[in-house]
Amino acid sequence: MLIWIGSFYSCSITKQIPEDERLYTGATLTIESDSTIVNESGLKSELESVLRPEPNSTFLGMHLGLYYYYKNQKEKPGFINRWLYKQFGEEPVYQSDVEAYEIETLLLNRLENRGFFYSRAASAFEETENKASLNYTVTVPKPYRMASYKMDSMPDSMDDIMKTLVSESPLESGMRFDLNKMKLERQRLDKELKAKGYYNFNDNFLIFEADTNQYSNKNFDLFLKLKNEVPKKSLIPYKISKVNVYPNYEGVDSIQTPSTTRYNDKNFIQKETFFKPKYLDPFITLEEGNYYNPKDSRNTARRLSTIGAYKYVNIQYKEVDTLADDNLGELEATIYLSPLNKRALRAELQVVTKSNSFAGPALTLTLSNRNLFGGGETYNITPKIGYEKQLGGGQNSGNSSLELGLHNELIFPRVLFPIKINEDFFEYSIPKTKTSLSIDYLDRSDLYTLLSGTALFGYSWDANRYVTHEINPISLSYTELLNTTPEFEDILENDPFLRRSFEQQFIAGLTYAFTYNEMINAQLKHQFYFNFTFDIAGNTISLFGKDQGTESPKTFLGFEYAQYAKADVDFHYHFNFGKEQVIAARLFGGYGLAYGNSDVIPFVKQYYSGGPYSVRAFNIRSLGPGTYNPNSDTTDGDIVFDKTGNIRLEANVEYRFPIVSFLKGAVFADAGNIWNSKENPIYNGKDKFGSGFISELGMGAGIGLRVDIQSFVIRFDLAAPFHDPALPKGERFNFDVGSPILNFAIGYPF
Incomplete structure (x- = not known):
C-alpha cells in the first residue's frame, strides 16, 4: 500500500514539472586532500551549510509539500487543499534555481577563512529525465598554522591590561588559521576591557595581521594591533x-x-x-x-x-x-x-470538571497593593468562590459542591531573618520573603463540610536565569471535618485508613522546591524542565508532643498532628521543530512516607491520578489505586471515596501543531497510576506497589484542541483508555473509543 501511495504521489508530481526543467534533489560534497585534516567531519558540515538552495523536503520518499503546492495551483483547489498548502506546501526547487558558481565561491571563502588557502572547487550536475542533483568537489591543500600570537604596541593607558589578556588567550601555537576564532578573540578582549572600565571601546578597533615572511612551511605569526585614528576616549578606563x-x-x-x-x-x-x-x-x-x-x-x-x-x-x-x-x-x-500602578485587580473565571461528573464555574479575584510600606512590599488578597454540580443520570445526580476561600499574601523583596544576612551573597537576585494566611470552606452536600486554614513563611530566589529555589521553614495547616452525612460516615467506617487521614488535623513542617526551567527561553530547540519538591512535617513539634497513651497518637496544643516525609520529581522535555510544532514529554514520580505519630499521610497530602493534568483518559481521582475495581472488588458497590495513595508514577507524550491562527491541535498518550506502600484492607490487597507495577499502569490516548491567545490557553482534550488496570489480566488492553472522557482546562498540561 505504501509503495502504491508513493508511486501515486511521484506520478502526480512528475506530470507537473515543466518540460524544460528538472526537479532539484540536493547536493553532495566531496573533500580531497593530500594531508590529514583535523576534524574533517566538522569542516565538511560547515561547508555543507552553504550549499543552496535546499531541495524540497520528503516524507517516506514522498514530496508532500510539492504535492499540495501543485494541487493548490488548480483553478478551484478547494478549502482543504488551500489549508494543507498553507500548512505543508512548498514551492518547487528546479535545476535552474541553482547558482553553482556562486556556491563554489562561497566554499572557497569558507576554506580560506579556515586556513586552507589556494583551494580549488568544482561542480557537476547528475541528471535524469526529470530530476537533477549536484556534486561539489573541493581540493584542499595543507592549511596554514599559527607559530606565535603577539601583541603590537598599545597606548600606555591599556598596555599592561592588554598584555595580561593576550597571555590568557585561548589561541594556541599550532592552531590552524581560523577567522572565526579571531573574531571570537576580538569579542573576548572587548568584553574584558569593558569589564575593566573601557566604556567607549569597541571590538572593531582591533585588527589581526598574519605574517608568513619568516616561514616557508605554511606557518605564520599573528599580531594584534589597534586601528589608526582610534578616538582617545576609547583608550582610557x-x-x-x-x-x-x-x-x-x-x-x-x-x-x-x-x-x-x-x-x-x-x-x-x-x-x-x-x-x-x-x-x-x-x-x-x-x-x-x-x-x-x-x-x-x-x-x-x-x-x-x-x-x-x-x-x-x-x-x-x-x-x-x-x-x-x-x-x-x-x-x-x-x-x-x-x-506600576499602586493597585491592580485581576479576575480569573474558570470552568472546572472533577471526578464523579462534577462540573461548574469558579471565580477568583486578586487585589494587589504594591509598595505597601515604601519598601517594595506587595500585598495580595484573593477571594475565591466555586460551585460544582454532579451531572448525569446516576443515583447521585444533582449533588453539589460549594467552595469559598480567602487567601492573603504579603511579599517582602528582601530577607527577613533574626540574624542579618549579607544580601550581596545572592548576586543574581535578592531573595523574597513570602508570608501567607488562608482559609477555605468546602461544602459537599452529599458528604461533608470541610474547614481548613494554612499559614506559610518562607523565601524564594532565582540563583540564575533558569534555577529557582523556594523554602518554607514554617508551613502550618489545620483541617476540621464538619457536618458529615450518614453516607460519608459509612465510607469512613469501611475505610479506617481514610478516617485516620482526616483525624490528623494539624500539619506543621517544612517544604523545599528546586526548579530548573528552560521553557522561558523560546529560542531553544531542546527545552528541559525539572522540579524537585520535598515536604516534611511533624519532626519539630514532636519534641513538644503530649503522650496520650501507647495506643493513641501524640497531640500538640490539643491537636493530633501528622508526621511524614514526601518527595516529588517532575521532568518535562520539549522538542521544538517546524512551524510551531512541538513534541512534549513528561515524567513524574512521587513518594510519601508516614512515620512516628502517623500511620497514614493526611488526605490533603495524598496523591491521585486521572484528570486534565494527569492521565486524561480517566476522570479525576478515579484511576487506581493499583488494580482496584470498585465494581467487582467490593460487595456494596463503589463505597470508596476519592481514590488516593502514597505513591504516584506518570508519563505523558504529546505532539502539538498549529491549525489556523490561534487554534492549535494535539495528539497525545498518557500512562500512570497510584499505589500504596502499605495495604489498605478496603482495596483487597490490589493497591500495594510491587514489581509488576508496569502492567498496572492506566493508559490512554486522544486528541486535543487548544485556543492559544498570547499564552492564555483554553484546552479541550478528548481521550479514551486503551489499558485499564481495573480489568482482569488479559482484558486490560482494549481501546475503548466508545467511552471517551472530555477534559476542559486552562493552560497546557505540561
Missing part, C-alpha cells in the same frame, strides 16, 4: 563619579522640583518618599568610585525589575568633562524607575 536614582520617575515633570536624599554614596531623588532608600539600595550594584562594568548594569536592572513595583528600569550613563587626568574618564550613572 572610566570610573563612576556619581549614582543618581529616581525611584518614582514618571517623565520629565516628575523631576522638576525633587528633593535629594544621600544614602550609601547614592543620590535618591524623589518629590516625596515613594521608595525608602535603605530598602532600594541593596538592589543597586553600581557604586561610586568603581570602574564602569556592564555586568553591574545588567545585575542592577535585573534585580530592580524583580521587586515587582516597577514596569520599566532604565539606566543611562553620561560622560563627565574632566581635565584632572587624561588617562581616566568619569561617568555619571542615572537610574530611572517607572512604577
Whole structure:
C-alpha cells in the first residue's frame, strides 16, 4: 500500500514539472586532500551549510509539500487543499534555481577563512529525465598554522591590561588559521576591557595581521594591533563619579522640583518618599568610585525589575568633562524607575470538571497593593468562590459542591531573618520573603463540610536565569471535618485508613522546591524542565508532643498532628521543530512516607491520578489505586471515596501543531497510576506497589484542541483508555473509543 501511495504521489508530481526543467534533489560534497585534516567531519558540515538552495523536503520518499503546492495551483483547489498548502506546501526547487558558481565561491571563502588557502572547487550536475542533483568537489591543500600570537604596541593607558589578556588567550601555537576564532578573540578582549572600565571601546578597533615572511612551511605569526585614528576616549578606563536614582520617575515633570536624599554614596531623588532608600539600595550594584562594568548594569536592572513595583528600569550613563587626568574618564550613572500602578485587580473565571461528573464555574479575584510600606512590599488578597454540580443520570445526580476561600499574601523583596544576612551573597537576585494566611470552606452536600486554614513563611530566589529555589521553614495547616452525612460516615467506617487521614488535623513542617526551567527561553530547540519538591512535617513539634497513651497518637496544643516525609520529581522535555510544532514529554514520580505519630499521610497530602493534568483518559481521582475495581472488588458497590495513595508514577507524550491562527491541535498518550506502600484492607490487597507495577499502569490516548491567545490557553482534550488496570489480566488492553472522557482546562498540561 505504501509503495502504491508513493508511486501515486511521484506520478502526480512528475506530470507537473515543466518540460524544460528538472526537479532539484540536493547536493553532495566531496573533500580531497593530500594531508590529514583535523576534524574533517566538522569542516565538511560547515561547508555543507552553504550549499543552496535546499531541495524540497520528503516524507517516506514522498514530496508532500510539492504535492499540495501543485494541487493548490488548480483553478478551484478547494478549502482543504488551500489549508494543507498553507500548512505543508512548498514551492518547487528546479535545476535552474541553482547558482553553482556562486556556491563554489562561497566554499572557497569558507576554506580560506579556515586556513586552507589556494583551494580549488568544482561542480557537476547528475541528471535524469526529470530530476537533477549536484556534486561539489573541493581540493584542499595543507592549511596554514599559527607559530606565535603577539601583541603590537598599545597606548600606555591599556598596555599592561592588554598584555595580561593576550597571555590568557585561548589561541594556541599550532592552531590552524581560523577567522572565526579571531573574531571570537576580538569579542573576548572587548568584553574584558569593558569589564575593566573601557566604556567607549569597541571590538572593531582591533585588527589581526598574519605574517608568513619568516616561514616557508605554511606557518605564520599573528599580531594584534589597534586601528589608526582610534578616538582617545576609547583608550582610557572610566570610573563612576556619581549614582543618581529616581525611584518614582514618571517623565520629565516628575523631576522638576525633587528633593535629594544621600544614602550609601547614592543620590535618591524623589518629590516625596515613594521608595525608602535603605530598602532600594541593596538592589543597586553600581557604586561610586568603581570602574564602569556592564555586568553591574545588567545585575542592577535585573534585580530592580524583580521587586515587582516597577514596569520599566532604565539606566543611562553620561560622560563627565574632566581635565584632572587624561588617562581616566568619569561617568555619571542615572537610574530611572517607572512604577506600576499602586493597585491592580485581576479576575480569573474558570470552568472546572472533577471526578464523579462534577462540573461548574469558579471565580477568583486578586487585589494587589504594591509598595505597601515604601519598601517594595506587595500585598495580595484573593477571594475565591466555586460551585460544582454532579451531572448525569446516576443515583447521585444533582449533588453539589460549594467552595469559598480567602487567601492573603504579603511579599517582602528582601530577607527577613533574626540574624542579618549579607544580601550581596545572592548576586543574581535578592531573595523574597513570602508570608501567607488562608482559609477555605468546602461544602459537599452529599458528604461533608470541610474547614481548613494554612499559614506559610518562607523565601524564594532565582540563583540564575533558569534555577529557582523556594523554602518554607514554617508551613502550618489545620483541617476540621464538619457536618458529615450518614453516607460519608459509612465510607469512613469501611475505610479506617481514610478516617485516620482526616483525624490528623494539624500539619506543621517544612517544604523545599528546586526548579530548573528552560521553557522561558523560546529560542531553544531542546527545552528541559525539572522540579524537585520535598515536604516534611511533624519532626519539630514532636519534641513538644503530649503522650496520650501507647495506643493513641501524640497531640500538640490539643491537636493530633501528622508526621511524614514526601518527595516529588517532575521532568518535562520539549522538542521544538517546524512551524510551531512541538513534541512534549513528561515524567513524574512521587513518594510519601508516614512515620512516628502517623500511620497514614493526611488526605490533603495524598496523591491521585486521572484528570486534565494527569492521565486524561480517566476522570479525576478515579484511576487506581493499583488494580482496584470498585465494581467487582467490593460487595456494596463503589463505597470508596476519592481514590488516593502514597505513591504516584506518570508519563505523558504529546505532539502539538498549529491549525489556523490561534487554534492549535494535539495528539497525545498518557500512562500512570497510584499505589500504596502499605495495604489498605478496603482495596483487597490490589493497591500495594510491587514489581509488576508496569502492567498496572492506566493508559490512554486522544486528541486535543487548544485556543492559544498570547499564552492564555483554553484546552479541550478528548481521550479514551486503551489499558485499564481495573480489568482482569488479559482484558486490560482494549481501546475503548466508545467511552471517551472530555477534559476542559486552562493552560497546557505540561
